[in-house]
Amino acid sequence: RKQLQETYGIQSLEESRRRLCELVEQCDGEPIVFLAHNGPSGRGDRRDDIWGCDFRPNEGDFGDPDLEAAIAYARKSGRRVAAVIAGHMHHLLKGGGTRRWSEYDQGTLLLNAARVPRIFGENEGKLHHHVEVEILEGRATCSERLINRKAHET
Numbered sequence: 001r002k003q004l005q006e007t008y009g010i011q012s013l014e015e016s017r018r019r020l021c022e023l024v025e026q027c028d029g030e031p032i033v034f035l036a037h038n039g040p041s042g043r044g045d046r047r048d049d050i051w052g053c054d055f056r057p058n059e060g061d062f063g064d065p066d067l068e069a070a071i072a073y074a075r076k077s078g079r080r081v082a083a084v085i086a087g088h089m090h091h092l093l094k095g096g097g098t099r100r101w102s103e104y105d106q107g108t109l110l111l112n113a114a115r116v117p118r119i120f121g122e123n124e125g126k127l128h129h130h131v132e133v134e135i136l137e138g139r140a141t142c143s144e145r146l147i148n149r150k151a152h153e154t
Contacts, residue, residue, distance in 0.1 A: 020070035031082035031138045039086035040068035054093040083140035087114030109140035
């Protein structure tokens with residue numbers, strides 16, 4: 001909160017929502033891509049949902065309501081939202097299992113890129129987790145890319 005206030009003058013979720021909507025107003029013509037630390041709220045309340053909470057017994061939605069509001073505002077104002085790319089909620093779940101890391105909503109790609117650890121492996125080299133996002137004609141797609149660093153060093 002202190003950093004948001006010092007850097008952007010944002011002191012509340014309402015101020016954040018207003019600022020995000022102001023930024024949406026500056027987007028003309030091209031599809032919008034939101035890049036955020038955490039994804040929007042409203043994407044489910046189960047531990048394995050794309051931004052669900054896996055570290056509380058009652059699970060819950062761990063998304064940000066200001067981002068959800070900005071996405072809704074963009075759509076309502078006639079702008080195309082191609083993708084929402086965020087992370088924060090790791091793919092591997094506390095207590096076991098994995099979460100969904102991509103899905104579509106109203107033609108918008110929702111992508112949680114929080115694979116931890118991002119670099120893993122031992123004997124055959126380290127694999128580096130990357131996500132490729134491609135936007136063609138306003139539609140975003142994604143694919144996971146595991147790059148073997150050892151294979152690329154030769």
